[in-house]
Every structure is written in structure tokens, then in C-alpha cells.
């Protein structure tokens with residue numbers, strides 16, 4: 001339960017990070033809050049040669065509005081985003097989901113971008129990003145690029161980030177009038193890994209539902225204006241297609257039940273809470 | 276900044292409960308081990324070493340965090356507070372006193388972590404509701420399962436803080 005040996009660099013700038021990433025590639029690991037990486041190090045699931053700590057890089061510490069986006073830098077912790085006074089107005093779905101991300105104690109160190117980077121199938125922020133259609137900014141020695149979330153999330157713990165790239169920020173689209181948002185989660189204990197998490201967004205009666213914790217990565221589907229039995233059938237098909245599996249936390253069948261039941265609730269509530 | 280080499284001992288200086296403290300750490304040394312073994316402050320307990328139990332919770336620059344998920348070298352220059360700092364002159368803090376009154380301590384293994392979490396939370400949310408306090412306590416495991424008393428103690432303190440704030 002102790003990490004293997006590694007070199008440690010507290011980086012002072014983005015340039016310093018990307019030049020080390022160029023040299024080390026996947027033999028280096030970026031550490032932001034470390035709330036996922038530290039357990040993996042302690043278990044020796046990963047044994048990197050170099051840990052690059054990015055928490056001291058001032059240009060990564062911003063939360064700002066830029067055009068249609070809310071942009072969150074890679075050093076921003078989940079708790080400081082939760083404390084941001086404009087959060088529930090600008091990105092209500094993030095505001096609803098964040099209290100479910102880990103515990104008070106882990107949110108104090110864990111970062112928003114770290115959670116996106118790790119891409120755990122049951123984690124809340126990648127789900128919210130997928131439903132909202134966000135984007136990820138990456139930097140490397142080769143330059144910078146921005147990927148749509150659909151291009152970025154490739155599967156369980158897998159993203160399109162190249163080994164020499166640093167995620168510098170993540171962008172959530174700002175909410176507009178007339179949109180409704182709902183987040184729901186079932187876990188053994190509040191803050192533990194989700195058995196199933198659901199995020200719904202309604203725009204003018206058209207609903208999009210995203211589900212985490214079942215497939216390898218967040219799965220998003222449009223349910224349009226479907227209602228009643230037609231909606232039940234569509235949710236049932238959705239629940240089966242995601243191909244959930246049995247594990248120590250829940251059976252595949254229980255997961256499908258949750259998708260069918262809570263999916264309907266989330267969709268109905270999202271339509272009802274149109275602002 | 277220079278790379279701290281694996282396998283070498285590096286000097287780490289931080290402020291522990293208001294006093295400067297220095298010790299040696301490898302880059303991989305956990306803050307929990309550094310506090311206990313190097314600085315000798317064994318009030319901070321270690322349960323799981325992967326962020327699940329909360330026994331190791333300390334405050335770093337005011338915030339309650341898992342010390343088993345923090346490297347000692349990351350805490351260099353930080354204000355670290357542990358359970359030893361709650362009763363500096365031997366007088367129990369209002370929270371410790373409530374834990375005593377409500378019998379919220381059984382074996383005491385989980386207690387230091389819970390105290391540090393609640394101290395931070397109540398400082399920033401003196402009007403905390405029972406639901407909010409339950410969520411904060413939900414970040415900890417108590418193998419003695421004495422949650423009812425722990426919640427009662429926390430709610431008691433929140434009530435007292437609220438009343439104290441109302442008084443002119």
C-alpha cells in the first residue's frame with residue numbers, strides 16, 4: 001500500500017510539463033489532485049518513472065466564461081468549482097452532479113479535469129460533459145488542440161489524449177434559458193462509485209439522457225418528445241443495448257431496472273424544470 | 276523547479292499545528308507516514324491507504340484532505356493541522372467536547388479523521404444542517420459503527436454555533 005519509487009517534479013509552467021512529457025511519454029504521469037492517481041500508486045497499479053505535479057501552475061487555476069463556454073483549468077479542484085458563485089446559473093447540470101463526485105474530503109483536492117482525464121465509466125463529470133457536449137483543450141510540444149467530448153472519450157479509462165499531451169482545461173457549454181437539467185445517482189454510499197448515474201437535459205421538450213456506470217463510457221441518447229409506453233420501450237431498448245454486467249455492487253438486471261425507472265423520472269423532471 | 280530524485284531523502288519543512296516542523300521524505304512518502312513516522316504525531320490514523328476510510332484526514336492549508344492521498348513533498352511549505360492541534364492547551368474543542376458528551380468515540384480509530392473533517396466543515400458552514408453533516412461524516416468509515424452518536428455530536432455543535440451567532 002505504498003507507491004513504488006518515482007521522480008517527482010513540481011512543475012512551474014505548462015511549457016515545463018509538455019517538454020517533460022515529450023521526453024517521458026507514458027512513463028510520466030500527470031498529478032493534479034491525485035485523488036485517483038494516488039490510490040493507483042499506492043496499489044502499485046501504476047509505477048511511473050516521473051510524477052509531474054501541475055497544481056502549482058497559475059495559468060491552470062482559472063474558472064472563466066469564454067463565449068458560449070465555461071472553461072475550467074486543470075488545477076481547479078472540484079470544491080472550488082462547487083464554491084463558484086455562478087455555477088448553478090451557468091452550468092446547472094454540473095452544479096447538480098458535483099456533490100456526488102467523491103466526498104467532501106476528496107473534492108478538496110480532486111480536480112475537475114483529473115476526473116475527465118481518468119475517464120472512469122462510473123464517474124459523474126465525464127457523464128455530464130458527454131450530455132452537455134463539452135470540449136477538452138490539450139497542449140503538447142507539437143501545439144494545442146481542442147477535442148469534442150465525443151472524440152475524446154474512447155472507452156473505459158481510455159481517452160484520445162496522446163502520451164505527450166497535457167489536458168489544460170475542459171469546457172462546459174453555458175446553459176441557456178428554456179433548458180432543463182436533472183442529475184440522479186444510485187451508489188452504496190453517497191460519494192462512492194456510482195452503480196448507475198443519470199443526467200438529463202431538456203431543450204424545448206426534446207430530451208437527451210446520459211447514463212454512467214453501465215457501459216465502458218458515458219452513453220448518451222436522444223429521446224426527443226417520446227412519452228408513456230413509447231418512452232418505456234425506448235428506455236428498455238437503451239438499457240439492454242448498454243450491455244451492463246454483474247459485479248459485486250449490483251447485477252446487470254438491477255442496473256437495467258435503474259435505467260428504465262430512473263431514466264423515465266429524469267426525463268420527465270428535465271421536461272418539467274424548463275427554466 | 277528541480278526534479279526530486281527517486282530513492283533519495285529530501286528535506287520537507289511544513290507548519291504542523293502552528294509550529295515549524297522538518298523531516299526527511301522520499302518523493303513517494305505519503306503525508307500520513309511523514310506526519311506519523313517522521314514528525315512523530317501519531318494522532319492521525321491510517322486505515323486503508325487508498326482514500327476510502329477517512330481515518331487519515333488532516334487539514335492542509337485549512338482544507339480537510341486524505342493524508343494517504345497526498346505526498347509529503349506536496350505539503351512542503353503548507354499549514355498542516357492534525358488532531359493534536361485541536362486542544363493545544365489541554366482544553367477540548369467544542370467538537371471534541373461534544374464527542375465526549377455524546378459517546379461518539381468507541382475504539383477511537385476513526386475519530387481523529389472525523390474531527391478534522393467536521394472542524395473544517397463547521398468552520399466554513401456554521402449553519403450546517405443534519406443532512407449536510409451526514410454527508411461529511413459519510414466520507415468516513417467507523418468500524419465500531421457508532422454513527423448515530425457521531426451525527427448527534429456534530430448536530431449538537433452546529434446548533435450551538437447557530438445559537439452563538441444569534442446572540443448579540
Ligand code: FES
Pocket residue numbers: 320321322323324325326327328329330331332341342343344
Ligand atoms: S487511510 Fe487514508 S482514507 Fe483510509
Ligand code: FES
Pocket residue numbers: 379380381382383384385386416417418419420421
Ligand atoms: S470508534 Fe471505532 S472505528 Fe469509529
